Amino acid sequence: MATVGRRERKILWAASVPMALLALSCIYPLWFAINNALKDNRGYILDRFGWVNDPTFENFVTAWGRARFSEYFLNSVVVTGGAVAVLLITASLAGFALAVLRFPYRRLVFIVILASMMIPVQVVLVPFYKTIIGLGLLNTRIGLILSYTAFFLPFSVYLMAAFYAALPRELTEAARVDGARFWQVWWFVMLPLGTPALITLGILNTLYCWNDVLISLLVLQRERTLMVGITALRGEYSTNVPLLAAGIVLAAAPIVLIYLVFQRRIVAGIAAGAVKG
Amino acid sequence: MSAQRRKAIGSKAERRFAALFLLPSLLLLLIFRIIPLFWGFTLSFSENGEWIGADNYVRAVGDTNFRDSIVNTLLLLATLPIWVMLPMLLAILIHQGVPGGKLYRAVYFLPAVLSSVIVGAIFNIVLRYDGSLNAALKVIGIDAVDWLGSSSTALGSLIAVQLWSTFGMSVLIFLSGLSTVPDDIVEAARIDGARFWQRLFLIVIPSLRPIIEFVAVVTTIGVLTSMFGLIYVLTGGGPGTSTTLPEFLIWLEQGRLNRPGYAAAISMFLFSMMAGVAYLQIRIMSRNANV
Incomplete structure (x- = not known):
């Protein structure tokens, strides 16, 4: 047109x-x-x-200090950074295995990983919470990092597998002929070649982890992430709108900044699941 | 034949590495999602460690809170056509070169990157009785409405805010779909004398069908499972139960009311709703991935 x-x-x-x-x-x-x-x-x-x-x-000074947003901010940064790192490594390993390696039940494993998307955290709220307590992960950052990885993983695996499947098979075969072991193929060939997809996933998962509230409410009950901090600020200073607004600006600023810088990557990532490419 | 077969399943080293590489993913999914699903299923037949059969399910069917949450979900799903059509229309207009289109595309997506908590906290103030929406409506002569405080408008407000905060995402998906509609077919139709609307309805929209399916599925999953943060901050499920959706009810039951078995039973209802839609999504995704 x-x-x-x-x-x-x-x-x-x-x-x-x-x-x-x-x-x-x-x-x-x-x-x-x-x-x-x-x-x-x-x-x-x-x-x-x-x-x-x-x-x-x-208001920013009060939010950062007295309302403890400096602590919340640190928690959010550590948890988001940790979860994104674990997500990228795990997804790249699994994506490589699913797209390049040959082994029995490959398709079934792929379907099981995708099918776990059918189980959002709300559906398993009670047993998930019991699992976190049972593993001693309640009120630990590592617990939240592992939870985020589990709940945001399937799409990342999917995207990495689709990305690696589109690469020419000769890459792996040439490296194998040259005597590379499989972990070397992953580390020296696939990880560098996967950079565009990894960057896209890194940004998308940063958004998801940073913005989450439900999993964070369950796992980190003593310490707080920024989004839980905002809900707390509303309760503790309910009549002070400017203070709440300052908290909101502090919590949203990193994400808006990331969006402004990486707009194209985010768009590409969102389109990746929808359009055959 | 045996060489062929060996090639299909890979060498021993290849299989061992595949298992090793998949282990972290599968372990995490098993521990935090798959085992909890089955565990939750068993839990739903008990309360405080005691086996009570299907009592929790029977109780759910008779529970007005639960029934209200289902009715709210159905009302929400009834608005689905808007969630699909509006972004599609906007994307087509942007694709057609509406003045300012590039800017709109960037700005529309802005709410989608904000956390539902932030969106909820802001709209909680904007939609108050003395908030800026009512102040703006007063200028054009419309009386103030208690958007969040009255049970007749609360659900509508919640839906509108969620739509507002996610439509930009769907616009982007439609735009990427539109870029795959072959220009020459549309151009040929134009030369043959097809009007703007004819081209739209006879060529462009039919070729967007896979995208429409995808957006419908993703949106449905989104409204079933990602409105917790917004409800938590914007309305708290009220007034009464007027904005309580199943995912929020599960939270209330497991936490405040301390009835984990009952919460698990409601979870199974949510799961059965999810599973059907998610199945469609998985089919679309595995079709696209070529793995």
Whole structure:
């Protein structure tokens, strides 16, 4: 539909108006949070909707210090970083095995890994919680890292397997003829070649882990991640909207930044599951 | 024949490495997802360690909270066409070169990267009785509505916020699908005199069918399993049970009310709903992967 007639251009211009409003609505909440985070509580109560008059960073200081967001932030960084690292290594190993190596029941294993997507955490909430307690993983960061890996793994394995399956088989065979062992093929050939897919998965999984609240609520009950911290902030300072807004800005900033920098990668990753390629 | 067979299943070293490489993935899935599923199934027939047969299921059918959560789910699923059609329409318009389209595409996705907790916390303030939505509606002469506090609008508000925060994702999926629709067929139809709408309905939308299926499946899974954070922060399931969905009810039952067996029974209902849709997703994905 490359060429467009004059009539059609009119339709497109008319459609652009509601689309622009929709776009504004997508930016509004972020503006709302930033704008109100810069007000003091009195300033917010006096003028809840207008632009901030004399911006103050007091709320960020309070959120970071007294409301313990520095601790939450560290927890989120450690847990997200750890989970993404484990996810990438595990998924790359499994993807390589499924796409390149030959062994009995290969297809069945692939289906079992995909089928575990049918079991979201809500479906196994009670036994999952009991498992975490039974393994002594309650209130440990490693417990949350392993849980995130288990719950975000199938898509990562799927994507790595699809990526490796599209590479020419000769790569592995040539390396084998040269005397490389399978782990060497993985480490020296597949891991470097898989970089584009690994970067995409790294970003997507960072979003998922950073944004999660349910698994984090269950596993880390004493310490908190940022998203649990926000729910706590709402409870403890329910009347202080600017402070809550500051917490929201602190929690959202890394993700928005990642989105702005890696937009194309994220788009590619999301399209990967949908479009045969 | 035996050489052929050996090739199909690989050498001994190859099989050993395959097992080793798959071990971490399979172990994690087994420990945290697959075994808990079967364990949960057994748990659902007991309460506090005592075997009570199908009592939990019988109780669920008679429980108004549970029935309300199912009704809410059905209402939510009834809005599914909007979740698919709206992003499709937006994607087609962007693909057609709507003025500002590239910017819209980037901005529409912004809410999708935000955590449901953040979206919920912001909209909890925006949708209050004295919030900015009502203030804006007042300007155009519409009376204030207690969006989250009245049981007639709470579910609608919850659905709208979730739709708002995920439609950008579907727009992206449709756009990547549209880029695979061959331009020359559309162009040929145009030369043959097919109008804009004819081209849209006779060529573009039919060739998007696999994408429509995919978006419908992914969206259904999303609304069944990823609204916990939003409900938790935006409405807490209320007022009453008007925004309680099964996944939230499971949380309430296992935690606040301390009835793990009953929670496990409701989980099995959710699982049976999930399994059907997830099966479709897995079929689409394994078709696309060529593994």
